[in-house]
Amino acid sequence: MVESVCMDCHRLVSGQECPVCGTTNLSNDWSGLLVIVDPEKSEIAKKIGVTIPDKYALKVR
Amino acid sequence: MSEDSAIFVIKTTANQERSVAGMLAKVAKKENLDIRALLAPDELKGYVLAESSNSGEVEQAIQTVPHARAVVKGQSSMEEIMHFLTPKPTVTGITEGAIIEVTSGPFKGEKARVKRVDEGHEEITVELFDAVVPIPITIRGDTVRILRKEDE
Numbered sequence: 001m002v003e004s005v006c007m008d009c010h011r012l013v014s015g016q017e018c019p020v021c022g023t024t025n026l027s028n029d030w031s032g033l034l035v036i037v038d039p040e041k042s043e044i045a046k047k048i049g050v051t052i053p054d055k056y057a058l059k060v061r
Numbered sequence: 062m063s064e065d066s067a068i069f070v071i072k073t074t075a076n077q078e079r080s081v082a083g084m085l086a087k088v089a090k091k092e093n094l095d096i097r098a099l100l101a102p103d104e105l106k107g108y109v110l111a112e113s114s115n116s117g118e119v120e121q122a123i124q125t126v127p128h129a130r131a132v133v134k135g136q137s138s139m140e141e142i143m144h145f146l147t148p149k150p151t152v153t154g155i156t157e158g159a160i161i162e163v164t165s166g167p168f169k170g171e172k173a174r175v176k177r178v179d180e181g182h183e184e185i186t187v188e189l190f191d192a193v194v195p196i197p198i199t200i201r202g203d204t205v206r207i208l209r210k211e212d213e
Contacts, residue, residue: 041066048146
């Protein structure tokens with residue numbers, strides 16, 4: 001299944017709108033996958049300011 | 062108390078990086094392994110980066126994941142992978158007046174001169190050399206190869 005990405009929070013979304021932002025501003029043109037498992041311990045999550053474990057795109061067009 | 066994070070590199074089958082990262086996250090959650098984040102940048106073909114406190118946890122996680130082949134010996138630091146988190150626009154390095162070759166799409170193989178660079182949309186406007194009438198066309202910045210930087 002092709003997943004789209006929320007243009008605001010870069011989260012991978014499977015439906016028609018972002019469950020966190022509530023926006024329908026989604027894009028199918030993205031690259032680079034980042035999976036945050038443990039945002040409390042993860043340095044990467046802290047660097048990009050993510051607090052919710054989820055899948056994120058590194059770049060969205 | 063959380064231990065320091067280190068980056069471990071996992072070798073995967075080519076083009077399976079995203080599925081491996083997704084499955085590793087599921088395994089880590091299910092088996093309560095100390096894997097904090099997984100990174101599959103497009104520039105890094107055949108590898109997935111895992112943030113963890115030790116390589117043993119990563120080794121254990123890849124055992125049940127198909128297409129995850131091995132953990133590369135040694136570890137990397139956060140500084141070394143920082144550039145993957147902030148990708149550069151694809152039009153970086155392309156300047157007005159540069160000669161490029163289109164690498165995909167209907168104009169594949171055509172040579173052209175760059176007329177305008179749009180950093181925000183990552184698009185460039187070019188004029189094809191072989192066209193009888195110079196018609197500007199706008200194409201994506203990642204579908205070109207730079208042949209000559211700027212026309213002197």
